[in-house]
Amino acid sequence: DAGVIQSPRHEVTEMGQEVTLRCKPISGHNSLFWYRQTMMRGLELLIYFNNNVPIDDSGMPEDRFSAKMPNASFSTLKIQPSEPRDSAVYFCASSQQSWANVLTFGAGSRLTVL
């Protein structure tokens, strides 16, 4: 298995632009997580999907953030409009169960908003 695949690996954009981050989880995993990592706040859970359904989006910072999982093999995290404070590394992770199982992380998408 190729693991959790994220794209793009790096994104540099200007304030106000739309950003879309993509994730392909491991086949057979039914849980998907989006995390954000910053120096100031560490790892923050943004949203959690189970069987393609959003279960908890309480970590999504603002309405500018949205996430979708149209099928078991694809998820997107969209920021519109982007702001400099959104600069961070965004990780997608998947697992076979929603708890107590290992999270397999992607390599991350480093976002820089100028």
Add this chain to the structure above:
Amino acid sequence: AQSVTQLGSHVSVSEGALVLLRCNYSSSVPPYLFWYVQYPNQGLQLLLKYTTGATLVKGINGFEAEFKKSETSFHLTKPSAHMSDAAEYFCAVSEASGTYKYIFGTGTRLKVLA
């Protein structure tokens, strides 16, 4: 509510020396405990986990951790540090009763000196 405290954001050890990374947790219910490692520009990878049973858990790359309920600790150790161990290490906790919410510590960056 659960929480994780990692003592020491930076730890330096000499190659061949003992590695000790500290993690204390707070949980009102039996916890599941994890250590993840993050190498530069990569996602987090599982080192080891404790769910139930034996309190001394062995992981990859010679690391191990011991769950001490009385001390609410889950410290990570390795008898002899190798240069390739230089990375950031994260302790995490989730509820054993079943939850998708992993609480990550703020991380400890390990530096190995030649």
